[in-house]
Amino acid sequence: MTRAESPVVGQRLSAERPLLLASGSPRRREILENLRVPFIVRPASADESTRDGEDAAAYLARVVLAKLDAAWAAGGSALENAGAVLVADTSVIDEGAILGKPGSIDEAEAMIARLAGKTHEVWTRFAIGRASAAGGTLHEQTVVTRVTFRPLTAARIRAYAESGEGMDKAGAYAVQGLGAGLVARVDGSYSNVVGLPACEVLVALEELGLVP
Numbered sequence: 497m498t499r500a501e502s503p504v505v506g507q508r509l510s511a512e513r514p515l516l517l518a519s520g521s522p523r524r525r526e527i528l529e530n531l532r533v534p535f536i537v538r539p540a541s542a543d544e545s546t547r548d549g550e551d552a553a554a555y556l557a558r559v560v561l562a563k564l565d566a567a568w569a570a571g572g573s574a575l576e577n578a579g580a581v582l583v584a585d586t587s588v589i590d591e592g593a594i595l596g597k598p599g600s601i602d603e604a605e606a607m608i609a610r611l612a613g614k615t616h617e618v619w620t621r622f623a624i625g626r627a628s629a630a631g632g633t634l635h636e637q638t639v640v641t642r643v644t645f646r647p648l649t650a651a652r653i654r655a656y657a658e659s660g661e662g663m664d665k666a667g668a669y670a671v672q673g674l675g676a677g678l679v680a681r682v683d684g685s686y687s688n689v690v691g692l693p694a695c696e697v698l699v700a701l702e703e704l705g706l707v708p
């Protein structure tokens with residue numbers, strides 16, 4: 497975790513000065529809604545392809561900052577009026593390999609097959625940045641959850657991949673959906689697996705003086 501020198505923004509989030517969630521993920525929106533934080537949504541996309549030789553930590557750090565840059569680059573009155581910007585990226589890490597979103601049903605099947613009967617990690621990195629034109633990161637943090645899949649037959653793996661549920665999800669599954677049937681245990685933050693670690697985000701917002 498890194499922290500900027502002067503973490504306190506000073507002014508609390510409000511309806512007039514909301515948090516700008518720069519994400520197209522409906523799961524992140526739902527988690528933030530549950531936290532009762534005033535926010536607006538302005539999706540910002542970044543290049544999420546992996547690079548040769550890049551490990552999980554470097555990949556997530558790069559993608560999260562790219563999402564923050566994209567949010568600032570979008571500009572506009574929504575950004576100017578926002579109290580801060582929140583971005584996040586979720587990846588499934590299996591034995592050091594980064595599993596992002598599958599490109600096809602076959603790729604989804606291969607991802608589920610490699611995770612079956614084993615424990616992997618789900619990493620979500622989030623960043624809270626300034627909403628000013630000057631930009632800057634106020635808080636960055638990576639939260640890791642360990643997820644154990646039960647042993648799965650080839651037929652079950654194929655059927656789940658064909659359901660299509662995992663196509664827009666890291667690691668090709670959704671623990672909050674039909675994918676619950678694949679998961680024997682979750683060690684750590686559940687919301688982190690779904691895309692945003694609720695407790696850690698709330699604590700960070702509190703520490704920055706953005707929520708009471």
Ligand SMILES: Cc1cn([C@H]2C[C@H](O)[C@@H](COP(=O)(O)OP(=O)(O)OP(=O)(O)O)O2)c(=O)[nH]c1=O
Binds near residue numbers: 518669690
């Ligand atoms: C492992 C897992 C991932 N996911 C989701 C969380 C993330 O939304 C998604 C990973 O893709 P991300 O690139 O982290 O997020 P996104 O493309 O959905 O949204 P944006 O980049 O605009 O913020 O996978 C689940 O919903 N359930 C799960 O069990």
